Amino acid sequence: MKNNLLGKRYLVRIFWILILGIIWESIALSGRFSPLIFPSVQNVIESLFKSIISGEIIGETLYSLNLICKSLFIGIIIAMVLSILSVRSKVFEGLVETLIAIAHPLPGIALLPLIILWLGTGSSAIVFIIVHSVVWPMVLNLSTGFKSIPNIYKQLGDNYELGLFEIIRHILIPASFPYFLAGVKIGWARAWRALISAEMVFGAAGGIGGLGWFIFKKRVFMDTAGIYSGLIVIVLIGILVEDMLFNKLEKATVKKWGMSI
Amino acid sequence: MSMILEIKDLSKYFIAENEKLLVLDNINMTVNKGEILCILGPSGCGKSTLLNQIAGFDKPDIGYIKLNKTIISKPELNRIMVFQDLNQLFPWKNVLHNVVFPLKANKIGNSKLERLKKAEKYLSMVKLEDFHNYYPHQLSGGMKQRAAIARALAINPEILLMDEPFGSLDIQIRTSLQKMVIDIWQKTNITVIFVTHDIQEAITLSHRIVVMDKNPGRIKNIINNTLPRPRNSIDSVFSEMYKKVYNLLEE
Numbered sequence: 001m002k003n004n005l006l007g008k009r010y011l012v013r014i015f016w017i018l019i020l021g022i023i024w025e026s027i028a029l030s031g032r033f034s035p036l037i038f039p040s041v042q043n044v045i046e047s048l049f050k051s052i053i054s055g056e057i058i059g060e061t062l063y064s065l066n067l068i069c070k071s072l073f074i075g076i077i078i079a080m081v082l083s084i085l086s087v088r089s090k091v092f093e094g095l096v097e098t099l100i101a102i103a104h105p106l107p108g109i110a111l112l113p114l115i116i117l118w119l120g121t122g123s124s125a126i127v128f129i130i131v132h133s134v135v136w137p138m139v140l141n142l143s144t145g146f147k148s149i150p151n152i153y154k155q156l157g158d159n160y161e162l163g164l165f166e167i168i169r170h171i172l173i174p175a176s177f178p179y180f181l182a183g184v185k186i187g188w189a190r191a192w193r194a195l196i197s198a199e200m201v202f203g204a205a206g207g208i209g210g211l212g213w214f215i216f217k218k219r220v221f222m223d224t225a226g227i228y229s230g231l232i233v234i235v236l237i238g239i240l241v242e243d244m245l246f247n248k249l250e251k252a253t254v255k256k257w258g259m260s261i
Numbered sequence: 262m263s264m265i266l267e268i269k270d271l272s273k274y275f276i277a278e279n280e281k282l283l284v285l286d287n288i289n290m291t292v293n294k295g296e297i298l299c300i301l302g303p304s305g306c307g308k309s310t311l312l313n314q315i316a317g318f319d320k321p322d323i324g325y326i327k328l329n330k331t332i333i334s335k336p337e338l339n340r341i342m343v344f345q346d347l348n349q350l351f352p353w354k355n356v357l358h359n360v361v362f363p364l365k366a367n368k369i370g371n372s373k374l375e376r377l378k379k380a381e382k383y384l385s386m387v388k389l390e391d392f393h394n395y396y397p398h399q400l401s402g403g404m405k406q407r408a409a410i411a412r413a414l415a416i417n418p419e420i421l422l423m424d425e426p427f428g429s430l431d432i433q434i435r436t437s438l439q440k441m442v443i444d445i446w447q448k449t450n451i452t453v454i455f456v457t458h459d460i461q462e463a464i465t466l467s468h469r470i471v472v473m474d475k476n477p478g479r480i481k482n483i484i485n486n487t488l489p490r491p492r493n494s495i496d497s498v499f500s501e502m503y504k505k506v507y508n509l510l511e512e
Contacts (some may be wrong), residue, residue: 152346155318158336160363160416170362174353257352258398 039225048229064210075134083142145179266292271324286477299467307478341413357393
């Protein structure tokens with residue numbers, strides 16, 4: 001039943017994508033717009049396949065994904081440390097709240113000139129921007145998560161004489177997991193946006209760039225179909241991560257536990 | 262009957278708005294091994310506070326509580342609390358693992374199999390044998406409390422502490438769970454301290470009833486309840502006892 005519904009959802013999606021594709025194609029074929037602005041679906045797909053076969057887009061996608069995984073990992077670690085500190089100590093709570101108030105409204109891109117001064121234009125600058133855009137919303141989520149752990153779990157932990165390891169592994173982590181997951185989802189979405197924008201500005205560092213760089217190159221060469229193929233890859237990765245990774249993870253954890261927030 | 266727990270000259274204050282509020286005033290009582298003792302009183306009489314001191318979640322300001330002649334200073338496995346809160350199970354563990362987890366954490370039982378056997382035994386005792394794989398959110402309120410009782414019993418505590426565990430359940434479920442508590446007591450002969458504000462519940466379960474007064478919380482009287490079991494609230498002896506306890510509470 002559930003599988004059927006899910007299958008139906010995909011069918012509906014594919015149906016609308018087809019409809020939109022047909023509308024697109026007929027506008028392109030009508031010749032009202034220059035193919036430089038409005039390439040046909042066929043051109044876009046051709047261009048996508050060409051870049052897949054040449055390995056160009058694959059290499060650049062992997063480069064982007066590698067950067068984003070690295071930065072998300074660093075971001076999660078920093079966010080965990082900051083939120084644990086802010087939950088454990090009143091002094092740190094004030095500091096972390098102030099940091100969030102200052103840094104959270106700052107778009108990563110606005111920091112670009114500064115970051116270029118500090119770190120140059122290499123991949124470490126991109127990592128910095130992603131980490132910045134990921135850390136603050138994650139700290140907010142994680143510390144809310146830690147604070148929302150009901151007091152009764154602490155009493156149970158005391159009463160059943162649980163050790164620190166058991167309390168962390170079997171109570172604190174699962175109890176705050178819904179917030180953690182929500183934080184990672186926001187983090188991922190923000191990281192992905194930050195990454196693409198940063199790559200467009202920085203271009204390739206040391207001869208290799210990511211998806212943002214791919215799109216940027218295509219614009220330089222006036223390869224509009226190529227730009228669209230880059231966009232398609234970005235959308236596909238977004239859908240894959242959302243549907244495959246996050247939805248599966250939610251089903252296996254918070255949904256199974258009845259703990260959605 | 263031998264004494265298992267002794268509460269001596271216990272007083273407890275709460276600080277509220279810079280004012281010292283006396284919540285428990287000079288409590289003296291003992292608990293016998295293998296009895297069901299009910300602590301009965303109106304809300305605000307400090308009965309849950311008293312139970313928290315016995316559990317070790319909180320310390321008395323004056324006086325002491327001794328379990329087997331040792332002063333209680335912190336929560337321990339020999340006194341396990343079952344709370345009123347319907348969310349006392351861990352939602353991320355299924356029913357079976359909610360029971361197994363504390364056993365495993367305390368290395369009770371020699372093997373995984375032994376722990377599973379033990380958990381299964383107590384889950385059957387609370388009639389949850391068909392719900393091992395259920396997660397807490399899939400259970401009714403009554404089933405959750407039964408699982409929590411099984412988890413407490415599996416530890417094999419000397420005293421089972423129950424803080425209005427059936428307080429948020431409807432009357433039918435409550436009655437059947439009361440029967441279950443008596444059933445468990447007959448099988449295990451465990452000592453139970455049961456806090457409630459429900460006179461009928463206290464009479465149904467207890468060997469003795471500690472009747473408390475509020476503002477400040479103190480013991481009014483301790484009533485021996487020798488009604489023959491099974492007890493039925495429509496029996497005339499039951500209603501006589503009810504009147505007696507009711508009048509004492511109203512005094």
